Amino acid sequence: MSDNNDEKSFPGTLIDPDTCEHHHHTSHHQRHPHSHHAPALVELHIHLDGSFRHSTLFELAEKKGITLPNGMKATIEDFIPYVSVQSTCQSLAEFLEKFPFFLNIVAGDVEALERVAYEFVEDQAIQGVLYTEARYSPQVLMGNTLTPEQVIVAINRGFKRGIKEFHVDIRTLLCCIRPHPEWSMEVVDLANKYRSAGVVGIDLAGSEHNCSYSPHAAAFERAVKLGIHRTVHAGETGSADSVLQAIQQCHAERIGHGYAIVDDPAIYEIVHSRDIHLECCLTSSLHTNAVGKYMPTDIEKYEEHFMLHGHKTKTTLHMHAKSKKEVWHPIHHFARDHINFSLSCDDPSVSQITIEHEYEHALTDLKLSPAQLSQCVFNAARSSFLPENEKNQLIDRLLANYLPKQVVQHLYIKNHDIHSIRIILATFDHPSIFRLRDTWRIFRIQKPKFYTALKYLWNVLSQENNWEDYHLWLEQKFITDCLNKKQPMLLFIGYLLSKMIIDHYHYYTISSHSKTSTLSRVHMTLIDYIKSSPKNYQ
Ligand SMILES: [Zn+2]
Incomplete structure (x- = not known):
């Protein structure tokens, strides 16, 4: 990778x-x-x-x-x-x-x-x-x-x-x-x-x-x-x-x-x-x-x-x-x-x-x-x-078409264990592992599904821009879960609360000058979700 x-x-x-x-x-x-x-x-x-x-x-x-x-x-x-x-x-x-x-x-x-x-x-x-x-x-x-x-x-x-x-x-x-x-x-x-x-x-x-x-x-x-x-x-x-x-x-x-x-x-x-x-x-x-x-x-x-x-x-x-x-x-x-x-x-x-x-x-x-x-x-x-x-x-084009949906879902959603996945991926960051170019090449050819799953997780969990990709992924995941009336994962909560505070800050500072709402999609979806299924939050 x-x-x-x-x-x-x-x-x-x-x-x-x-x-x-x-x-x-x-x-x-x-x-x-x-x-x-x-x-x-x-x-x-x-x-x-x-x-x-x-x-x-x-x-x-x-x-x-x-x-x-x-x-x-x-x-x-x-x-x-x-x-x-x-x-x-x-x-x-x-x-x-x-x-x-x-x-x-x-x-x-x-x-x-x-x-x-x-x-x-x-x-x-x-x-x-x-x-x-x-x-x-x-x-x-x-x-x-x-x-x-x-x-x-x-x-x-x-x-x-x-x-x-x-x-x-x-x-x-x-x-x-x-x-x-x-x-x-x-x-x-x-x-x-x-x-x-x-x-x-x-x-x-x-x-x-x-x-x-x-x-x-x-x-x-x-x-x-x-x-x-x-x-x-x-x-x-x-x-x-x-x-x-x-x-x-x-x-x-x-x-x-x-x-x-x-x-x-x-x-x-x-x-x-x-x-x-x-x-x-x-x-x-x-x-x-x-x-x-x-x-x-x-x-x-x-x-x-x-x-x-x-x-x-x-x-x-x-x-x-x-x-x-x-x-x-x-x-x-x-x-x-x-x-x-x-x-x-x-x-x-x-x-x-x-x-x-x-x-x-x-x-x-x-x-x-x-x-x-x-x-x-x-x-x-x-x-x-x-x-x-x-x-x-x-x-690479084929891998994109054969994206191992099940593998990713299993690791991420069934286990609810983002922290273990982060630890596993951290080991790949070690120079003695990631410089094994031939090994990675063979691995990619022989285990294409597993390689793609790793690469997918690797990209999502990239630390660039303060885990921006990860935040966006969580946001998408949250919205999808809400729309499908599934219980969102617990690990979203801290992220969502901080996001709501920032949204409110923007809302109050900007709305005092204009009437346009700047509530994020997450915020809106969260409000709708809470309204539509009160027993989950009360
Ligand atoms: Zn022939």
């Missing part, structure tokens, strides 16, 4: 825990108007080309005279099954089959690329995502008319416009494609060139089967030398050994999916001990059948219908509630063993899902706890490819 210079701007300050959520959503973070109740999320594994709105694709296809593969002219309802998978989808090959048709609608079209990038930012904002790393292959999107560079410039224009309008932070990962090793070196050069335009890393995407890592190794080696971050799709439908190769040959700092590590304890331990981040995508892993082999036979499937981009869609989930087995999905192991993993959509438009839906799925079907889910969000933030200072800012 001592290593933070803008202590006073920390959003916990001066906000009563009873009302802090309201304050955070209205004043501290400008967000999209639809997202007031959305959670604050971070999404690391999402393909831009798997996120195009169905309505946009349909509109562009009509304009360009592109007909359905069966030659029919279509309504949007006929069109959707050609751009997204059905609940029966059971392999990565079947999943990837959808891409060529809709890529053809957008690829090589500068205006369309800018538009889908802009809409992507809006869609993330609507879902409460604060930070996203969007990935795409510039070569796949260039069509027959553009250069990879023109693709990046067009998409960046859309991102920039969206970021400005929707207050979401978006960075880019450029994808190398497994069957096209001849593109990989160019991808690294482009990532290097567009670093200042938001490109933070590279990826290796495509099916792991019948594709080796060695043709891409030199490009990834060069990325390491240039300081470009690396994530690799591995252990999705491939083996645990594929994850090991991604780490060894491509110097992967993060792994896309990585489920297969549960098959090999040695590789599991490598990922665990090196704190390599796994970008898990739940519904995608069901559609590609990446986790089918782990699924108990007593799992019941159901289809869920919901709205996506204004259209009713359905997706298949796998109901866990009735299974006797509590640990089966790879993320059950990851959560239990504190593996560094997070949740993402992968290709939301193809899977017909949203990131909120993925968290919902983890909570209700896979029975992850809310604490494990918020840990996912912080795992994603600390494993993002942002520069260190921006990463810390993101973590």
